[in-house]
Amino acid sequence: MHNAWLILxxxxxxxxxxxMKNSAVHKVFRKGNTDTFTMEGRYLGKLRRVILGAxxxxxxxxxxx
Numbered sequence: 631m632h633n634a635w636l637i638l639x640x641x642x643x644x645x646x647x648x649x650m651k652n653s654a655v656h657k658v659f660r661k662g663n664t665d666t667f668t669m670e671g672r673y674l675g676k677l678r679r680v681i682l683g684a685x686x687x688x689x690x691x692x693x694x695x
Contacts, residue, residue, distance in 0.1 A: 634659060637681040640674025649685070 637644060648669045650662055658665045676688040 633685040635683050635685065638674055638677060639669075639679045639681065640677055641674065642675030645669075645671045645674060651685075 635647045635649045639645070639649055648667070650665070650667055652658055654671060
């Protein structure tokens with residue numbers, strides 16, 4: 631599985647990129663599982679959108695299983 635990131639955008643500001651990455655202990659984005667993440671940051675105002683993306687791994691290009 632690829633590592634993913636998100637950015638929260640509010641009425642006032644945008645968050646920094648938050649990386650949600652796999653580790654030997656915590657495998658994220660597995661089918662049938664629920665993943666929970668906690669992030670800290672400054673006040674952004676009312677939430678307007680969430681921007682999601684994935685980081686391509688060299689050993690497994692995006693779009694492959």
